[in-house]
Amino acid sequence: MSGIYIHIPFCTKACFYCDFHFSVNKKHRPEMTQSIVRELVYYGKHKKFDFFKVHPISSIYFGGGTPSILPIEDIAKILETIYENYSVAENPEITLEANPDDLTPDYCQQLNTKGINRLSIGIQSFFEEHLKWMNRSHNALQAETCVNNAVDAGIKNISIDLIYGFPGLSNDQWLANLQIAQNFPINHLSCYCLTVEERTPLKKLIETKRYLPTDEHLAAKHFNMLSNWTAANHWEHYEISNLCRNGFYSKHNTAYWQQEPYLGIGPSAHSYNGLERRWNVKDNNAYIENWQIDKPLFEIELLTPTNKLNEYILTALRTCWGLNLDHANELANINFMETKMDLIKKYSALNLLTLDKNCIKLTNEGRLFADGIAADFFVN
Numbered sequence: 001m002s003g004i005y006i007h008i009p010f011c012t013k014a015c016f017y018c019d020f021h022f023s024v025n026k027k028h029r030p031e032m033t034q035s036i037v038r039e040l041v042y043y044g045k046h047k048k049f050d051f052f053k054v055h056p057i058s059s060i061y062f063g064g065g066t067p068s069i070l071p072i073e074d075i076a077k078i079l080e081t082i083y084e085n086y087s088v089a090e091n092p093e094i095t096l097e098a099n100p101d102d103l104t105p106d107y108c109q110q111l112n113t114k115g116i117n118r119l120s121i122g123i124q125s126f127f128e129e130h131l132k133w134m135n136r137s138h139n140a141l142q143a144e145t146c147v148n149n150a151v152d153a154g155i156k157n158i159s160i161d162l163i164y165g166f167p168g169l170s171n172d173q174w175l176a177n178l179q180i181a182q183n184f185p186i187n188h189l190s191c192y193c194l195t196v197e198e199r200t201p202l203k204k205l206i207e208t209k210r211y212l213p214t215d216e217h218l219a220a221k222h223f224n225m226l227s228n229w230t231a232a233n234h235w236e237h238y239e240i241s242n243l244c245r246n247g248f249y250s251k252h253n254t255a256y257w258q259q260e261p262y263l264g265i266g267p268s269a270h271s272y273n274g275l276e277r278r279w280n281v282k283d284n285n286a287y288i289e290n291w292q293i294d295k296p297l298f299e300i301e302l303l304t305p306t307n308k309l310n311e312y313i314l315t316a317l318r319t320c321w322g323l324n325l326d327h328a329n330e331l332a333n334i335n336f337m338e339t340k341m342d343l344i345k346k347y348s349a350l351n352l353l354t355l356d357k358n359c360i361k362l363t364n365e366g367r368l369f370a371d372g373i374a375a376d377f378f379v380n
């Protein structure tokens with residue numbers, strides 16, 4: 001499996017908590033689409049990513065930023081370029097991240113016609129006061145109507161993003177958000193714990209005491225509520241922040257977690273080809289200027305076996321499939337179980353992980369400490 005990720009670096013408003021790469025100045029949107037097309041053609045023609053010769057593209061993901069800002073002609077042009085320059089598998093998953101305020105019935109219809117078969121909708125909450133607190137561009141009514149607009153237009157594969165763990169989200173409201181989402185005909189939910197990132201408006205608002213600080217006990221409480229709700233409502237909590245029903249895993253994200261290769265296009269997009277990671281320049285103007293002369297602008301890191309193993313530990317422990325000991329051994333040519341037996345015993349005794357059929361898996365309790373446990377398992 002291989003994937004293509006396209007980063008669309010524009011948003012209508014800056015959400016206070018967000019540290020992704022985006023601009024609210026959309027003046028150069030047409031030039032950005034032209035540059036994205038040029039980058040796609042460049043890698044398609046130059047075959048810099050050799051694995052695309054043997055692995056057809058099985059997922060295409062428009063992320064951002066807010067890809068639903070794009071007019072349908074731009075989305076169609078990008079997709080056409082991919083089909084013309086790469087070998088695409090039959091029935092690829094083609095996801096577009098969308099904001100509720102963009103998903104009018106007409107736009108949903110056009111997306112469906114152009115081949116978008118999965119939407120990942122940034123709803124975050126169905127309560128007006130939360131959307132205002134986050135500085136989202138949509139309102140509660142749009143949050144409620146957008147899913148039906150998409151379904152009526154024929155897009156059946158839908159994921160909703162929700163955020164928990166922030167002051168102002170009561171326990172009852174968190175459950176209500178999950179319940180409202182569950183009543184829609186969706187098959188995937190991404191539930192993120194709010195984190196306060198450096199250099200975000202949220203950080204500043206908290207520092208200047210205009211917003212309350214986040215509370216890790218509240219976050220843990222909401223995560224436990226999510227775990228209980230998941231079990232009671234027949235969702236599969238297959239990754240710490242991701243749930244699905246009826247086997248509708250996100251193919252694109254699952255491929256990331258399984259260290260499959262992917263090509264990232266657009267400013268700030270990351271690529272991985274099994275040997276190296278690269279990340280494009282995080283500057284819209286520099287990206288556009290360089291692609292006018294077909295000049296890639298990126299940084300690159302060659303991955304050592306140890307890097308690969310540590311990345312695998314970090315991502316695998318977050319998933320329901322866990323960390324496969326044979327795969328860990330292969331990645332860094334070590335006996336992982338022998339090296340880490342004391343840690344496995346320690347965390348098993350604390351009921352934070354289990355060793356199950358050659359795989360280390362975190363328990364629900366362990367998932368609360370996933371990053372710290374993963375760091376303990378890292379090798380030097």
Ligand code: SF4
Pocket residue numbers: 010011012013014015018019020022064065066099122
């Ligand atoms: S819409 Fe998404 S990418 Fe844009 S500012 Fe909000 S969270 Fe960030």
